[in-house]
Amino acid sequence: MTTSFLFLATLFLGAAVIIVPLFQRLGLGSVLGYLVAGVAIAPVLRWLGADAVQISHIAEFGVVMMLFLVGLELEPKKLWRLRVPIIGIGGAQVLVTAAAMWGLGQVFGLDWRMALALGLALALSSTAIVLQTLNEKGQMATPAGQNSFSVLLFQDIAVIPILAVLPFLAHPGGFGLAGGEGHSGSSGAGHDAGGHDASGHGAGGHGGEEAIFDLTQNLSAWGQAGVSIGVIIAIIFGGRYAIRPLFRVIARTHIRELFTAVALLIVVGIAFLMGAIGLSAALGTFIAGVVLADSEYRHELESDIEPFKGLLLGLFFITVGAQINFNTLFGEPLVIFGLLAGLVVLKAVIIFGLATVARLDLSSRFTMALLLAQGGEFAFVLFGFMIAEDVLPRELTDRFTLVVALSMLLTPMLVIFNERVLQPASQSRSNPSADDVYDEGNPVIVAGFGRMGTIIIRMLQGLGVSATVLDHDPDQIDLMRRFGHRAFYGDASRLELLESAGAGSARVLIVAIDNSDKTLEIVELARRHFPHLRIVARARERRDAMTLLKAGADEVVRETFEGAVQMSQRALEFLGTRPFAARQAAQRFETYDIALMRDWARMEEQGIGEKERIERVRQATEDLANLLVEDQKSGQGGRPEGWQGSGNADER
Numbered sequence: 278m279t280t281s282f283l284f285l286a287t288l289f290l291g292a293a294v295i296i297v298p299l300f301q302r303l304g305l306g307s308v309l310g311y312l313v314a315g316v317a318i319a320p321v322l323r324w325l326g327a328d329a330v331q332i333s334h335i336a337e338f339g340v341v342m343m344l345f346l347v348g349l350e351l352e353p354k355k356l357w358r359l360r361v362p363i364i365g366i367g368g369a370q371v372l373v374t375a376a377a378m379w380g381l382g383q384v385f386g387l388d389w390r391m392a393l394a395l396g397l398a399l400a401l402s403s404t405a406i407v408l409q410t411l412n413e414k415g416q417m418a419t420p421a422g423q424n425s426f427s428v429l430l431f432q433d434i435a436v437i438p439i440l441a442v443l444p445f446l447a448h449p450g451g452f453g454l455a456g457g458e459g460h461s462g463s464s465g466a467g468h469d470a471g472g473h474d475a476s477g478h479g480a481g482g483h484g485g486e487e488a489i490f491d492l493t494q495n496l497s498a499w500g501q502a503g504v505s506i507g508v509i510i511a512i513i514f515g516g517r518y519a520i521r522p523l524f525r526v527i528a529r530t531h532i533r534e535l536f537t538a539v540a541l542l543i544v545v546g547i548a549f550l551m552g553a554i555g556l557s558a559a560l561g562t563f564i565a566g567v568v569l570a571d572s573e574y575r576h577e578l579e580s581d582i583e584p585f586k587g588l589l590l591g592l593f594f595i596t597v598g599a600q601i602n603f604n605t606l607f608g609e610p611l612v613i614f615g616l617l618a619g620l621v622v623l624k625a626v627i628i629f630g631l632a633t634v635a636r637l638d639l640s641s642r643f644t645m646a647l648l649l650a651q652g653g654e655f656a657f658v659l660f661g662f663m664i665a666e667d668v669l670p671r672e673l674t675d676r677f678t679l680v681v682a683l684s685m686l687l688t689p690m691l692v693i694f695n696e697r698v699l700q701p702a703s704q705s706r707s708n709p710s711a712d713d714v715y716d717e718g719n720p721v722i723v724a725g726f727g728r729m730g731t732i733i734i735r736m737l738q739g740l741g742v743s744a745t746v747l748d749h750d751p752d753q754i755d756l757m758r759r760f761g762h763r764a765f766y767g768d769a770s771r772l773e774l775l776e777s778a779g780a781g782s783a784r785v786l787i788v789a790i791d792n793s794d795k796t797l798e799i800v801e802l803a804r805r806h807f808p809h810l811r812i813v814a815r816a817r818e819r820r821d822a823m824t825l826l827k828a829g830a831d832e833v834v835r836e837t838f839e840g841a842v843q844m845s846q847r848a849l850e851f852l853g854t855r856p857f858a859a860r861q862a863a864q865r866f867e868t869y870d871i872a873l874m875r876d877w878a879r880m881e882e883q884g885i886g887e888k889e890r891i892e893r894v895r896q897a898t899e900d901l902a903n904l905l906v907e908d909q910k911s912g913q914g915g916r917p918e919g920w921q922g923s924g925n926a927d928e929r
Contacts, residue, residue: 285327292318293591307413308406309689311591315598316686322599332596339589340405340654341548342582344433344559347408347426348566349575350417356567362424366631367431370649374400374627381619390446394668395677397439398660399620401432403653404559405590406688410648414692420637421644428628428649433559436655440555440662447667505554512547512561516568524574528751528766537581544582573754576747576765580773593654601682605675616680621687625650643699647691652681718779719743724769724799725790726753729815729836733787744787745778770798772806780807788814788830793821797828804829822874827882833874842867 292314300310375396382392407425408417416422520543527539544562551561569575606613629646637645660674721737721744723730730746737744746764748754754764767774769790780786786803790796793816800814814830816822822833842863849859876893 281325281327285325285332288318288321289314289592289595293595297591307591308409308594309686311594312598312686312689315595316601317598318595319599319601332592335589335592338548339586339591339593341558341562342544342586343405343408343590345544345562345566346579346582346586348563348568349570349579350566353567353570355570359423359427359430362427362635363431366424366635367428369631370428370628371397371400371432371435373631374624377623377627381623388448390448391669391673394443394446394659394663395673397442398656398663399652399677399681400624401436401653401655401659402429402624402649403651403685403688404429404433405593405654406651406685407648409590410689410692416644419641419644421641421648424632424635424637424641425645425648428645430563432653432655433563436658437560439659443659443662443668444666501555508550508554509561509564512550512565513568516565520569521572521574524572524766525751525755528574528577531749533768536577540578540581541585573751573764574766576774576777577767579777580767580771583773583777597654597682597685601686602675602679605679606683609676613676613679613683616676617683617687620652620680621650621684621691640700643695647695647699648688650691651684651688652677653685656681718782719745720784721745721787722747722769722775722778722780722783722785723787723789724748725788725815726750726764727789727791729791730787730789733789745783747774747778770795770802772802775803775807780810784809784811786810786812788812790815791836793817796821797824800825800828800830819874823877823881826875838867838870 293311296314296317297307297310300313301307375393378396378399379389379393382395383389387395407429411417411422411425417426523539524536527536543565547561547565548558551558569578572578625646628649629642632642632645657678660669660678663669664671664674721742723733723737723744723746726734726746726748730748734744734746747767747769748764749766749768751766754766765778767778769775769778769788780803786799786807788796788799788803790799796814796816800812803810803812811832812830813832813834814825816825816833816835818835818837822835825833845866846859846863849862850856854862880889880893
């Protein structure tokens with residue numbers, strides 16, 4: 278058992294590591310790479326007798342995690358702003374697409390019940406592929422990205438009433454199938470007859486295999502509705518009043534793996550709870566993510582969940598590719614390709630039309646139409662449920678399961694066609710508008726909210742400059758938020774955290790952490806992965822400052838230097854120097870000293886010997902002293918009391 282598991286793990290990871298980077302290098306995208314990797318290893322899986330369907334049950338949990346992360350990006354007020362596209366475009370897309378397919382189904386001789394069931398299943402698009410593509414292309418904040426997400430969110434919500442309606446569409450005489458057997462792995466449906474899957478998508482106990490925990494099986498319809506509403510309310514209030522204090526306690530332990538464990542516990546626990554009451558786990562975790570979107574621990578949650586989400590989503594795409602039944606494809610290629618073309622073209626036309634009604638620009642219309650034209654993973658769930666409830670015969674679901682899988686395989690190619698052909702053409706025909714500008718988030722990221730960070734934030738906010746603040750001290754974060762400042766818990770030396778905090782679009786990174794080693798680590802990380810960022814770093818003393826400059830910091834501020842220079846300036850004023858002259862002397866000294874520090878760092882990089890470096894520094898120091906003395910001798914500000922200089926630096 279252990280050996281076979283390790284072999285399967287090696288097979289999946291090896292295929293991904295070999296094929297995905299190649300496709301990424303060719304500009305074809307990681308999603309297509311994962312799908313092709315699944316196609317490549319499918320013969321080996323069949324030879325081993327491994328069940329890709331069961332593996333997909335586990336992998337689909339990546340979809341649940343992805344919806345949780347999407348929820349973290351949407352604060353309630355932002356979600357409220359999307360209510361029109363969610364209900365308007367999303368609702369219209371499902372209804373119009375289902376109605377069109379229902380009509381076409383009857384034209385081709387299907388019973389109206391079967392046609393309607395197929396239309397409802399095929400109206401849904403792939404949340405996993407679309408959101409992964411949007412994030413990979415950096416298009417989540419664009420009009421096309423926001424409206425595509427709105428449609429997907431409505432589709433995820435629509436799964437619940439669709440599951441409730443399907444039993445009423447059952448064929449009166451049945452199809453002569455054992456309703457509880459479920460869908461065979463050869464068809465590639467990837468789900469059991471009861472509509473269950475590891476992610477909690479599905480019927481949650483309707484028909485077929487019973488759930489281990491079904492909290493609503495003995496309740497009336499009203500009772501089930503009441504329990505569902507109660508659980509959703511509990512998630513909302515629990516996220517606001519229970520989970521945050523829990524994170525605060527865990528954060529004080531400074532045990533990173535414990536924080537990760539709690540983050541996974543929340544996602545897994547909510548998924549289990551939603552599945553136990555027959556609702557979509559993805560919907561539950563999305564709600565939890567929205568509740569925690571304005572939490573100070575949002576960015577840390579994102580960085581902890583992201584690796585698991587990425588790995589499971591990649592595994593999910595591989596299983597989709599591995600489940601494509603080429604025997605059915607080669608047996609009736611014209612029928613399959615005809616259905617595939619019909620599905621993609623019909624959905625693309627409908628979505629393009631709805632985007633036009635919503636007054637999106639031509640570029641966004643093309644992007645939405647091709648992004649959402651495929652079938653989705655929820656169709657696998659619904660097909661399995663339809664077999665169990667005698668809504669559709671198995672041979673029909675086998676055929677359309679293959680069509681949905683092929684449409685998912687086709688999507689990355691459609692995205693490439695959109696980018697390379699349609700977008701250049703559409704952008705040349707449309708005028709740029711304010712809606713085309715991407716929301717790049719805050720221009721400044723501040724790492725560290727201690728003595729220096731507090732002053733930095735106060736000054737920036739006073740000037741109307743928005744900043745994202747990161748700090749690893751939960752008590753400091755809590756104090757800051759009580760004063761009305763937004764801050765987030767997390768370790769800024771982690772690449773995932775910087776990415777989720779917006780380093781890819783920010784302009785300036787200020788590292789104000791009171792830890793020399795950690796500051797150096799952050800500067801090196803940021804310079805390596807975000808070369809566009811201007812980095813201002815805090816240093817304890819001169820040696821730290823030179824190290825940070827060599828590591829890639831654009832500017833370095835020594836925490837005691839500025840204060841010491843200002844103290845010297847005040848002392849000169851008390852000794853009789855005029856304020857302007859004292860300030861001029863302080864500025865001259867500061868400019869020379871910073872230049873001297875940069876010269877030292879540059880000489881070290883050039884390999885100049887220590888003896889020569891010291892000689893150059895001594896000469897520069899003497900030049901500075903002579904310059905300051907000359908200023909005093911000129912009498913511009915009056916000589917300070919007790920001054921005895923004669924113009925020689927050694928006499929100071």
